[in-house]
Amino acid sequence: MDYCARKGMGILMIKVVGVRFKPAGKIYFFDPEKKWIKKGDSVIVETVRGIEFGEVVTGPKFIKEEEIISPLKKVLRIATNEDKAKNAENKRKEQESYEICLKKINEHNLNMKLVDIEYTFDNNKVIFYFTAEGRVDFRELVKDLASVFRTRIELRQIGVRDEAKMLGGLGPCGRPMCCSSYLGEFYPVSIKMAKEQKLSLNPSKISGICSRLMCCLNYEHQVYEENMKELPDVGDRIEDKDTKRTGVVIDINPLFKTARVKLKKDDGTEEIVDIEGSNLTVIEAAAVKNLQVEEIDFALLKELED
Numbered sequence: 001m002d003y004c005a006r007k008g009m010g011i012l013m014i015k016v017v018g019v020r021f022k023p024a025g026k027i028y029f030f031d032p033e034k035k036w037i038k039k040g041d042s043v044i045v046e047t048v049r050g051i052e053f054g055e056v057v058t059g060p061k062f063i064k065e066e067e068i069i070s071p072l073k074k075v076l077r078i079a080t081n082e083d084k085a086k087n088a089e090n091k092r093k094e095q096e097s098y099e100i101c102l103k104k105i106n107e108h109n110l111n112m113k114l115v116d117i118e119y120t121f122d123n124n125k126v127i128f129y130f131t132a133e134g135r136v137d138f139r140e141l142v143k144d145l146a147s148v149f150r151t152r153i154e155l156r157q158i159g160v161r162d163e164a165k166m167l168g169g170l171g172p173c174g175r176p177m178c179c180s181s182y183l184g185e186f187y188p189v190s191i192k193m194a195k196e197q198k199l200s201l202n203p204s205k206i207s208g209i210c211s212r213l214m215c216c217l218n219y220e221h222q223v224y225e226e227n228m229k230e231l232p233d234v235g236d237r238i239e240d241k242d243t244k245r246t247g248v249v250i251d252i253n254p255l256f257k258t259a260r261v262k263l264k265k266d267d268g269t270e271e272i273v274d275i276e277g278s279n280l281t282v283i284e285a286a287a288v289k290n291l292q293v294e295e296i297d298f299a300l301l302k303e304l305e306d
Contacts, residue, residue, distance in 0.1 A: 012065045017075065018058025019045060024165065026184045031074045032060055042079035042087075044121065051122040053079060053087040083121075090119040097149065101128055104144050112136050115158065116166045125152040131163050161186055164210035171208055178215050189213040196224045196254060227254040231277040235286025241279045249286075252277075 016029040017037050030045050037043065039059040045052055079087075094117045101114055112132040119126055126149055130136075138155050145153045158166075161179065168180035179186065194206050194217055208214045232238050236249045238261060247263035250272070258274045265271055 013062035014065055014068060014072070015060055015062050016058075016068070016072070017043075017056050017060050019043060019054040019075075020057050020184075021052055021054045024180055024182050024184065027057060028054075029063070029068060029072065031072045033074055035075055035078065037075060037078065042084060044076045044079055044083055046073050046076055050120045050124050051076070053083060053090075053121040087121065090121065090123070094119055097126065100148060101145065104141055104148075108138075108141050108144070110136055110138060110141060112138070115163050123151060125154060127154045127156055129156050129158050129162070129166065131158060131160065160210045161212055164208070169209055172205075172214070173216075177209065179210075183215060186215065187218050189215060189217050193217040193221045193224075196221070196228060198253070198255075224254045227257050228252070230257055231259055232280055232282050233286050236282050237284035237286075238280045239283050240275060241281060246283065249280075 015032065017032045018027040019030055020027055028047075030043075037056055037060060039056055041056045043054055043056055045054055077083075097117050097119075098114065101117065105112060105114060112130045114128065114130050116129045117126065118129070126145075128145070136157070142153050142155060164177060165179040165183075169177055171177045190213070191201070194201060194213070197217070197220065199206055199217075206214060206217065231252045231254065232249050234249050234252060237246060238249055238259075239246050240261070240263065243263075245263045245265075247261045247270075249259050250262050251260035253259070253274070257277045259277055259280060260272060260274050261280070262270050262272050
């Protein structure tokens with residue numbers, strides 16, 4: 001294992017390569033040892049599931065020791081032509097096994113939906129991914145499949161987000177879904193993110209194919225949170241630093257760092273203007289802190305958060 005210590009900082013750095021086993025799958029770190037490995041290489045590695053075939057997506061680099069989940073497994077070898085042929089054969093077998101498993105599920109009359117099948121590189125295990133509304137007693141199915149494939153069988157129940165990632169498709173935006181094209185793992189998404197971004201809270205507009213909140217709500221969330229720190233809350237009584245007039249905040253635009261304010265004019269009438277947040281001083285906070293949102297069924301929205 002290659003080590004590197006940052007001079008004068010006492011930080012131990014370890015050389016690793018990042019490997020993926022599925023398109024848009026999670027990246028796992030491995031020890032390249034003294035092997036000359038570069039991005040794009042196919043490699044054979046040892047994992048907790050056994051020997052696996054993967055692709056190097058992050059070339060050799062040094063990362064902090066605390067970022068590594070011990071023990072750090074090694075890259076056994078760069079994949080040979082025989083390894084690549086075997087991996088291609090496994091992919092072909094997965095397609096055949098899919099049809100066999102579907103038939104067995106129907107024979108056992110199980111209420112489950114088969115999503116995908118995966119062979120480990122060494123063929124020591126076959127993993128069947130499925131979705132179901134509740135718990136499924138698949139013990140007899142496992143015995144049946146084991147007698148057919150004559151290897152270890154694992155049935156793994158997955159959620160709707162994982163199902164969408166495996167199957168792929170087009171999102172509401174018309175582009176390939178983020179989860180199946182490049183997102184390595186899922187991140188928490190909440191209704192609060194949609195509210196802060198001033199999006200319509202209509203479930204059909206903010207949910208993806210998986211019927212959960214769209215992953216892209218998380219992309220700009222940090223920017224909105226930072227910008228909102230520089231803005232008053234809806235309902236705050238403020239003073240315009242330039243004109244010294246007072247008014248009440250009726251809306252905010254975090255993206256442009258502006259607030260829509262109802263100001264009093266000299267003649268006693270009111271006008272609504274958009275003012276940059278940096279030009280406003282809060283002189284009285286709102287009694288109730290809340291973002292203006294449309295009327296919606298929040299119980300239904302909560303289900304979208306998964």
